[in-house]
Amino acid sequence: MSAEFLAELATLTDPAGILTGAATDGYLLDQRRRFAGRALAVARPRDTAEVAAMLALCHRHRVAVVPQGGNTSLCGGATPDSSGQALLLSLERFHGIDDIDADNNTITVAAGATLASVQAAARSAGRLFPADWAAAASCQIGGALATNAGGINVLRYGNMRNLVLGLEVVLADGTIWNGLRGLRKDNTGYDLKQLFVGSEGTLGIITRAVLRLYPAPTAHATALVPVAGPQAALELLHELQAAAGDRITSFELISAPCMALLAQHFPALPQPFAPIPDWLVLIELADAGEDSALQDKLAEVLFAQGLDEALLAQHASQSRAFWELRESIPEAQRLEGVSIKHDISVPLSAIPDFIEQCGRALLAAYPTAQIIAFGHLGDGNLHYNIFLPDHSAGVYAEEEHINAIIYREVAERRGSFSAEHGIGQLKRGLMQHYRSPVELALMRQIKQALDPHNLMNPGKFLPD
Amino acid sequence: MSAEFLAELATLTDPAGILTGAATDGYLLDQRRRFAGRALAVARPRDTAEVAAMLALCHRHRVAVVPQGGNTSLCGGATPDSSGQALLLSLERFHGIDDIDADNNTITVAAGATLASVQAAARSAGRLFPADWAAAASCQIGGALATNAGGINVLRYGNMRNLVLGLEVVLADGTIWNGLRGLRKDNTGYDLKQLFVGSEGTLGIITRAVLRLYPAPTAHATALVPVAGPQAALELLHELQAAAGDRITSFELISAPCMALLAQHFPALPQPFAPIPDWLVLIELADAGEDSALQDKLAEVLFAQGLDEALLAQHASQSRAFWELRESIPEAQRLEGVSIKHDISVPLSAIPDFIEQCGRALLAAYPTAQIIAFGHLGDGNLHYNIFLPDHSAGVYAEEEHINAIIYREVAERRGSFSAEHGIGQLKRGLMQHYRSPVELALMRQIKQALDPHNLMNPGKFLPD
Structure with missing residues (x-):
């Protein structure tokens, strides 16, 4: 067969489009080197028609498909299982910028376009595509949409879900859905694109997208601000929101151990x-006009707060x-050794209490643990990573226990165990514990309706 | 039975919760008086548990359910059919504000809360709930979410989809899904709330919601600006966006016949x-700080444009x-007589050409037609209404032909035949023509998965 x-x-x-043997190695290991498949x-289609033909073939043969963009998933979402029975479908050769409509503030791109190439195309048209995160140069728009990626500008512009107006998707049986509309308002039926954003390739493969652009800000202001603690940081955020509203593009919290890691590495x-x-908080404002006006506004708020x-x-x-x-914090962590990582969110109002109580609970169980907390306070999203004295992969033996402590504190505040990194393979087991039976049943109904043979990225996302 | x-x-x-006979009359006629059922x-549950018990009962008896909020649908979306076999379920007695978390910028409300009551509660906490439109005092949040309503502040804050963080929904079989999370980031599975927003009660009944709040702006600036035409209006919008970004909350286009109707009525x-x-364009800016600074900024842009x-x-x-x-334009239209109304959107860049070409095509077919065009230019959304010399309901005889002309022009620009008012009964027949077979099949798969007995608001939204 x-x-x-x-x-x-x-x-x-074409012949370059199908890889086998050693040529596939780079596609079969995730970037954190936790999942090998x-x-x-490896199939590398060049356009939508080729993706559709490949999915139709897989559907006829009941061959599973693992879509892959830039292979930058932090959760093993783009790595196949060890059975060797799936087709890995890479979008890397389908990467054009189709169209920029500056008057409509939209850009239409192929799934394999890197985030950096979309940012650059927008810039060349005098516009801003605001999604941004560390992997911008290698991650691809299709993967960014399929995981509803976030990054450093979510506070002002939202995550990928908020930045997409239209999609083209190839469905599990190879049917092409063309929903490439560039409309800001359209209430004509279920909003189908919402199904595919954040579905991690389990319902179909995103092949093209119409994305929102924004006027490019001309003024920027940045401050690094020592604060007494998370509660003081939250109060500063609210003062700043009252004074500067949507000019705040980033509001990042950084704890002392992060800075110590930087000093060391x-x-x-x-x-x-x-x-x-x-x-510390790192604050970024952006606006039209001159830098100086914006910097004065930021200074005014900071000094009014003493x-x-x-x-x-x-x-x-x-x-x-x-x-x-x-x-540089993530890289400093990597140089330090292996840590147990978390990407959690809680309501902003619960952040200070979470940091205090969760830290207390962890240190009670692991008195020598070191907590590296930093992240997007403005979104209620913390990266909350734990080092034990052993900095080797041996710490994964404690992962389940450490996770149980942290996710209990998250769940008590109705938070999320994966704010922006998604589920993939890494967090699939958590779905069963932290999403309700009603929610899981609804998700399975949707999956069953769109992919009845469970061919799209199996073994990820939804628990069995 | x-x-x-x-x-x-x-x-x-309780006894007041079930109405029959003449007491039901007000619930069975839509506000535009086009649909009587x-x-x-009429059942009027007081809380989620009562909604759930009623839907479970209906599910057992295979009785259809028509959910109704403030009965302000412009498309007959909340009016039952003439069979008399459905239960009308009004949320009007379930209208509390559950909680305001000012530090998280969220408010949790029951579905029956009017939009005006939510705006007022936000105001009392020093915050803004930005959704706003003419029916604010009578429409309800559940209906606003179920129709993904828009209004006058969409340009800055988005429509209801963008303003909701969490939902509680009673499903077709009476199961309660509690998704009342107040998180800005949560990538743990399919984003289920997106299914229900804009689904017009065909997948379940929204009972409670966690909504986003914003800092209340302290500065406002308003201008009424004569412009040469739609292209000049669009250019002004882009200049203003470059200079004032998200401070623009409204950018409304008004054509001369609208002003003439106002002068008359x-x-x-x-x-x-x-x-x-x-x-004319009507521009509204909002910001922190003082009115005068914002007004100066607006004046600067206007005068720079001559x-x-x-x-x-x-x-x-x-x-x-x-x-x-x-x-007052909609009311002036009503006083003038019966018109054929449209709520369309196209890419912003296509607005000037649409207005020119569609007007030409209409006047070729109906030389005496009067076109009342106005609306949310900043969102690419026009209300585009046609008077014929006969101002009585007799003009509905021409509705299909007029619609065919207009929606052809819309479809050629990949626009939408219903930008913000939804489908209901009025536009259901258009779905078959202007959404693709692939799209309709996907929608039916979702409907079938969540409401296999077709009990939720049947006869609306999806064509047979």
């Missing part, structure tokens, strides 16, 4: 405060230096 | 321009007077 399938598959694209082959990065303050130690970036390179600190 | 059903229904709430009874309303300009005739509101009462003109 497999030989017949592969022979037919080879007729659906096998596949019948990136000694060349200037440490702006000595000694390191217990808590935050005299705040550092306001005086020029773009200082702003970049502040951001380099924030963006 | 019906007697047994009604007897059991009566045990599920009949029902077994509301002679007491001051007409700010004589003669009436061919086209729009010397622009009127800037000098105080709140003048702003209200400008808005009263805009908001």
Whole structure:
């Protein structure tokens, strides 16, 4: 069967489009190196028609399909299982920018376009595509949509769900749904695109998208601000929201252990405060007009709050230096060793209490644990990572127990155990515990309706 | 069967909760008086448990359910058919504000709460709930969510879909789904709430919601601006977006025939321009800070564009007077007589061409037609209504032909035949023509999965 399938598959694209053997290695291991899989082959379609033909073939042969974008999933969402019976379908060769409609503030792109290429295309049209995160240069729009990715500008612009107006999707049987509309309002039936955004390839493969663009801001202001703690940070956020509203694009919380990790692993990065303050917030504002007006506004709020130690970036390179600190935290963690990572959200009002109570519970169970807490406070989203004295993969033995402590504190506040990274393989087991039976039943009904043979990215997302 | 059903229904709430006979009349006619229906009874549950018990009963007896909020649908979406075999379920007695979490910028409300009551509760907590439209005092949040309603602030804040973080829904079999989370980020499975927003009661009944709040703006600026035409209006919008970004809450286009209708039916309303300009835009900005700074910014952009005739509101009462003109257009139309109404959207870049070409096509077929065009230019959404010399219901004889002309022009620009008013009964027949077979099949799969006995608001929304 497999030989017949592969022979037919080879007729659906050019010779460079089908990889087997060692050429597939890079596609079969996730970027965190936690999940390794096998596949019948790697298919690299060049356009929607090829994706559709491949899915139709897979449907006839009942071959499972694992879609992959830039292979930057943090949850093993794009890695096949070890059976070797699935087709890995990479969108990397389908990466064009179809169209920019500056008057409509929209851009139409193929799924394999990298986030950075979309940002650049928008910039060249005098517009902003605001999604941004560390993997921008390698992640692809299809994957970003399929995981409803977030990043550093969610506070103002929302996550990928908020940035998409239309989709083209190839369904499990190879049917093409063309929903490439560029409309800001359209109440004509169920909003089908919402089904596919965040579904991690389990309902179909996103092939093209119409995305929202925004006017490119001309003024920026950045500050790095020592604060007494998470409650003080939250109060500052509200003062700033009252004064500056949607000009706030980022409001990031950084705890002292993050800065200590940076000092250790990136000694060349200037440490702006000595000694390191217990808590910092990194604030970014953007607006039309001149930098100076925006910087004055930010300074006004900070000084009205008595935050005299705040550092306001005086020029773009200082702003970049502040951001380099924030963006180097994940790499400093990696250099430090293996940690148990969490990407949680709670209502903003519950953040200070969560940080206090969860820290207490963890240290009671693991008195030597080190907690690396940082993230998008403005979205109620924390990256909350735990080091034990053993910095090797041996700590994964404690993962389940540590997770149970943290996710209990999250669940008590009606929070989420995966705010922006999704489910993939890594968090699939948590669905059963932290989503209700009614919710799981609804999700299974949808999955069954759209993919009755369970061919789309099986073994991910929904628990068995 | 019906007697047994009604007897059991009566045990599920208090005596005031079940209406029959003449007491049901007000629930069985839509507000535009185009659709009259009949029902077994009107049930008025007081809480989620009563809704659930009623839907479970209906499910056992295979009795159809028509949910109704404030009965303000413009498309007959909340009116039962003439069979008299459905239960009309009104949420009007389930209208509390459950909770305001100002630190999380969220409010939790029951489905029957009017939009105005939610706006007022937000205001009392120093926050803004930004959804707003003419029926605010009588429409209910459940209906607003079920129809994904829009209104005058969509440009900045989005429609109801963008304003909801969590839902509680009673499903077709009476199961309660509690998704009342107040999180800005949560990537743990399909985003189920998206299914119910805009589904017009065909998949379940929304009983409670967690809604987003915003800082209340302290500064406002309003201008009424004569422009050369739709293209000039669009250019002004882009200049203003570059200069003021998200401070623009409304950007409304008004054509001369609208102003003429106002002059005729509301002679007491001051007409700010004589003669009436061919086209006007009504602009509203909101921000933190002082009115004067925002008004200066607006004036700067207008005068840089050479729009010397622009009127800037000098105080709140003048702003209200400008808005009263805009908001009186629908009532002036009603006083003028019966028109064929449309609520369409196209990409913003296609608006000028649409207005020109569609007007030409209509006047070729109906040389005496009068076109009343106005609406939310910033969202690409026009209300586009046609008077024929006969101002009586007789014009409905031409409705199908007029619609065919207009919707052809809309479809050629990949627009929508219902931007914000939804489908209901009025536009159900259009679904078959203007949504693709793939889209309709996907919608039917979802409907079948969640409501296999077709009990939820049958005869609406999806074509047979």
